[in-house]
Amino acid sequence: MKKFIISIDQGTTSSRVILFNKNFKVVDIVQKELTQYFPNEGWVEHNPIEILNDVKFLIKKILIKNHLNPIQILSIGITNQRETTVLWNKKTGKPIYNAIVWQDRRTSKLCDFLKRKKYQKKIRQITGLLIDPYFSATKIKWIIENKKNTKKLIKNNNLMFGTIDTWLLWNLTTKKLHLTDITNASRTMLFDIKKEKWSKELLKILKIPESILPKVVSNVYDFGKMKIFNNTIQIGAMAGDQHSALIGQACFKIGQSKSTYGTGCFLLMNIGYKFKLSKQKLLTTIAYKINNKKMYAYEGSIFVAGSAIQWLRDKLKFFKSSSDTNKLYEKANKNERIVVIPALTGLGAPHWAPNVRGAIFGLTRNTSISDIIKSTLQSIAYQTYDLINCMEKNSGKKIIDMRIDGGMAKNINFIKFLSNILQINIIRSQNIETTALGVAYLAGLFSGIIKKTSDIEKQWEYKDIFKPKISKKLRKNLLEEWHYHINKILN
Numbered sequence: 001m002k003k004f005i006i007s008i009d010q011g012t013t014s015s016r017v018i019l020f021n022k023n024f025k026v027v028d029i030v031q032k033e034l035t036q037y038f039p040n041e042g043w044v045e046h047n048p049i050e051i052l053n054d055v056k057f058l059i060k061k062i063l064i065k066n067h068l069n070p071i072q073i074l075s076i077g078i079t080n081q082r083e084t085t086v087l088w089n090k091k092t093g094k095p096i097y098n099a100i101v102w103q104d105r106r107t108s109k110l111c112d113f114l115k116r117k118k119y120q121k122k123i124r125q126i127t128g129l130l131i132d133p134y135f136s137a138t139k140i141k142w143i144i145e146n147k148k149n150t151k152k153l154i155k156n157n158n159l160m161f162g163t164i165d166t167w168l169l170w171n172l173t174t175k176k177l178h179l180t181d182i183t184n185a186s187r188t189m190l191f192d193i194k195k196e197k198w199s200k201e202l203l204k205i206l207k208i209p210e211s212i213l214p215k216v217v218s219n220v221y222d223f224g225k226m227k228i229f230n231n232t233i234q235i236g237a238m239a240g241d242q243h244s245a246l247i248g249q250a251c252f253k254i255g256q257s258k259s260t261y262g263t264g265c266f267l268l269m270n271i272g273y274k275f276k277l278s279k280q281k282l283l284t285t286i287a288y289k290i291n292n293k294k295m296y297a298y299e300g301s302i303f304v305a306g307s308a309i310q311w312l313r314d315k316l317k318f319f320k321s322s323s324d325t326n327k328l329y330e331k332a333n334k335n336e337r338i339v340v341i342p343a344l345t346g347l348g349a350p351h352w353a354p355n356v357r358g359a360i361f362g363l364t365r366n367t368s369i370s371d372i373i374k375s376t377l378q379s380i381a382y383q384t385y386d387l388i389n390c391m392e393k394n395s396g397k398k399i400i401d402m403r404i405d406g407g408m409a410k411n412i413n414f415i416k417f418l419s420n421i422l423q424i425n426i427i428r429s430q431n432i433e434t435t436a437l438g439v440a441y442l443a444g445l446f447s448g449i450i451k452k453t454s455d456i457e458k459q460w461e462y463k464d465i466f467k468p469k470i471s472k473k474l475r476k477n478l479l480e481e482w483h484y485h486i487n488k489i490l491n
């Protein structure tokens, strides 16, 4: 009987379930879009029940579609959108409020208050993070303070918190296991990433009771069993999406890094066993913990990457499909020197300037749609340069190549330019489903078809490598031009 691994990839815009064979090749993918709620300016919510029902539906669908019996599934791995916060009633199982999504900015004022109270240094030392509404802590506090009955539920020990991994696990294991994995925990702004436990000090500052928090465990663990079709399937792994992609790209060595170019861009660099803070504003996070071996990563994100392409497509109506941008790039006029800074929702690392907005410099009567598209794509490469520069300075390690994935990794002209600007080889993996693949590898470790992480490195295959080809002078000029303009909007 053939055996398989299943990954649940619960993302921001959709939930996906992916079936892998024992060689970690994708056999099938099923997917369902997720409803987005925007009840107020800057608020973003999901319905936790919809997420749960979609995931259950998709698991059943993939089993039926592929004529599989649950006993053929060696184990399930769960990877998820991070930071998104759910609070629910332990007795009824019902959410107290919608899930507050990582993009939600409603707790900005509370974060400003925490900064004014000078908690930044302490929070950074304990959690590796910067005070920001992005992380779960202030979202939890908002729900506790704004919803009725939460105090009573806390008193009776009936209030539960979880990020999406925890919410799914508790429900899939028929309300038995209240667990999270160490990578998801490290994005709550409540977790001490050195001592590997919830920080009593931060819980006290934020007045969040420890009783509502899940137990934190490693990424490969006995996460219990899911009941399905009168049978059960073992859940053997959990990891936050970007951490899972780092594993899916087999970045187990210090200095190895991956960059995922989806809606936003998330760059993670493995920095090894020791906790380190960057001098600039990169986040320090737990990369993964497997068999008692814990590694840290630096993380930097560019808020607007693929979503700049969506903006050109949907708002400016420059083209029909994102994939058209590759061809249009080639039509750009070589003599046009425009600079697009698509800071549509502010700038992320290393600037952390949420209030800055985008700009286009150097427009002339000759500027065409292609010029704007090319320059927008190039801007993502320049921003990656700024991030990498910052990571190298802080880690003391030279990045020699970078593994990339995500929707924008389909754009050859973008990748070539990225390689030129970074002056390193850009590697695309054979399997583009790297987020799902990472947690599938981890589930494989749990069920024993993989013995150690070095086996993952052996399994991992690249599709193509892009090498830098640009004159030193041109590169220097382009970078100078970029920095001149980015400094203009920052100042």
Ligand code: ADP
Pocket: 011, 013, 261, 262, 263, 264, 305, 306, 307, 308, 309, 310, 322, 323, 324, 325, 326, 405, 406, 407, 408, 409, 410, 411
């Ligand atoms: P997410 O996981 O964040 O939903 P994906 O990894 O699926 O994102 O990538 C989707 C993003 O990639 C979209 O914003 C889209 O505009 C962009 N994208 C897709 N194909 C291309 C392409 N060929 N060139 C440039 N951008 C692209």
